[in-house]
Amino acid sequence: MTNETLEKLPSTQDERWLQSYYLVRAAVAGVWVAAAFAFGASVPALAAALLLAYPAWDAAANVMDARRHGGAKRNPTQAINVVVSVLTTVAVAVALTMGMHAVLGVFGVWASLAGLCSLQPPSAAGEATARNGR
């Protein structure tokens, strides 16, 4: 029981990791937005790369999160996010050959799905946040 209790409580290190994880994700998203506004219209190739990088980075970040917190089985939300984001990356690649309408459609489906997922019970990261909040 003691072990279980200890295991469930976030260590300070874990808390720090999560904090920098969120900060890195915020920074990457910020740079992405800046690049999209600065070069999106004038450099189509860069716009395409950014559109691909967005879901690809989300997949990579969720892999890091799940690995850090005990693997895919213990982090079902992250595991689902990885699968969905990888599929989205592939779908964006296909949509890019069809035009921006198709790309927006892919992002639309993805955002809706992501929204549905985060309305579900909290992820491991969310639980950690809730626990730390107590």
Next chain:
Amino acid sequence: MILSGGQSMLVGVLFIKQANAPAIPSIADIAPYAAFGAFYFLISATWLAIAGARRRRSGRGAATH
């Protein structure tokens, strides 16, 4: 999280509407959504920092050991 989930769904519906509208969309239509994402991650990081500081102030390990 519920707030961001609801917002994400709204944005998704909006994107799908734009995907079916005649005007050609651009990356600039997606960028504001990404900015919201950045904002939520910042909030999460800040919340963790505040919660951690509060816990340390209220006595380390009060809830743990």
